Amino acid sequence: MSEYQYYEFLAIDRPLTRAEQEELRSLSTRARITATSFINDYQWGNFRGDPRRMVEQYYDAHLYVTNWGTHQVILRLPKGQLTQRAVEPYCFDECFEAWTTETHLILDLRSEDESGDWNEGAEDSLGAIAGVRAELLSGDHRALYLAWLSGIGAWALQDDDEEAYQDEVEPPVPVGLDRLTAPQRALADFLRVDADLLAVAAQASPPAPASRKRPGKKELAPLIAALPEKEKNDLLLRLALGDEPQLGTELVRRLRGELPVATVPGQRTAAELLDAAHALATERRQRAERIRVEARAKKLTALAADEEAIWHEVENHVARKQTARYDTAVALLVELRDACDHTGRSLEFRQRLAALRDRYRHLPGLLRRLDDRALQG
Incomplete structure (x- = not known):
């Protein structure tokens, strides 16, 4: 398969002017450019633009996907509503970086997995993920913690430095990690956050407060x-300046005295989280295997109870x-052999199988199929 790259940008707070769209056209003659979006993909070659610079100047959200395992999201937020100081504890190597311009805070979230399967649906992710931007502006830091989790999960796959795991302490833990919003879930999936690691992390996350109904005129008028x-x-x-699309949400929160979604201090190390996630995954696999074995035993017991009917069905086939009937008959005999082994009737089964082979010794197609499945009698 040839190399594949997908670029998508969204303008959320304000549409781009015609002049700005023309400036962007100089970067690509084949990109699909509108007042609110820029989309391009490559089967060969590379994009001439700098995605970070494009977000700094024009766009509020960017998604980049490649078929060699890169998943990247860049978000631009107005300065002041989320500070770089609040974000820095969640930054992790190249997996999560943050910086500021004169007017905005930029968040760069990245997941790399060269060994992973190519996800052809990943290009559809930005629309589902973009909602985390408004959540961050409202004070909900769960997306930041998810990006940090993605980073330590990737780190564990590449680095055997256990001392480093012990030294890395988790950042503040937001409430509500056990009940992510739809955009947060989309972000977790896109950044390949391990489900067991998330479940372990959520154990230290208090429940999120119930969302309040949007206030009406009667409630807001006296507060204003x-x-x-x-x-x-x-x-x-x-x-009037119109530079803060989230101003309405901020104002309502201030009028009602609502605080941003709370966090609790991080206390666990990356090593503790990763070890607990591994233990949880092992327990889950063992439980699934027990369930499978129990279901198989129940099925074999039922088959053994229906032994005579199955022999009759085999004879009919x-x-x-x-040839198709031979295949069906042999499949039935394999299941019946396992059922008889399970219930202690192996000898009786082999005796009847030997009689069947002798009776149909003139059918080489049947005998060959029986031999292929080790049904020797």
Whole structure:
């Protein structure tokens, strides 16, 4: 398969002007460019643009996917509503980087898995993921923690330095990790967050508070009237400037005295999380194997109880002297052999099988199939 790269950008807070779209056209003659999006894919060659610079200047969200295992999301957030200081504890090597421009905070989240299977549906992920941007602006830090989890999960696959795992302490743990939103779940899937690692991490995450109903005019009017004159003027100016699409959400939260979604101090090391995730995965596999074995035993017991009917069915198939019927008869005999072994009737089964082989010794097609499945009698 040839190399494949997919680039997608979204403008969320404001549409691009015609002049800005023309500037971007100089980067690619074949890209699909609108006032709110830029999409291009490559089967060969490379994109001439710099995705980080494009996000800094034009776009609020970017997704990059390759068939050699790269998954990358870049998000741009207005400065002030989420600080770089709050983000830094979650940054992890090249898996999660953050920096600022004059007006924005940029988050770069990346997952690499050269050995993984190519996910042809990953190109559809940005629309599902983009919602985490508004959640981050509202004070919900779960997406940041998910990016950190993705980083230590990838680290564990590449690095055997156990001392480093012991030294890496988890960042603040947001509430509600056990009940991710749809955008957060899409982000976790895209960044390949291990399900067992997430389940272990969620054990230290308190439940998220129930979401409150969006307030109406009756609730908001007296709260707005009580605001100091200067604060009202500042809010109206910010609204008129139109540079803060999330201003309405921020204002409602301030009026109602709602705090950002809380976090609790991180106490576990990466090593403890990874070990607990491995133990959970082992327990889950063992439980699944026990269930499989129990189900198989139940099935074999039922087959053994129906032994005579199965022998009769085998005889009917063989009597038709058709290759497809032989295959069906042999498959039934394999299951019946296992059922008889399970119930202690192996000797009786072999005696009847030997009689069947002798009776149909003139059918080489049947005998060959019986030999292939070790049904010797």
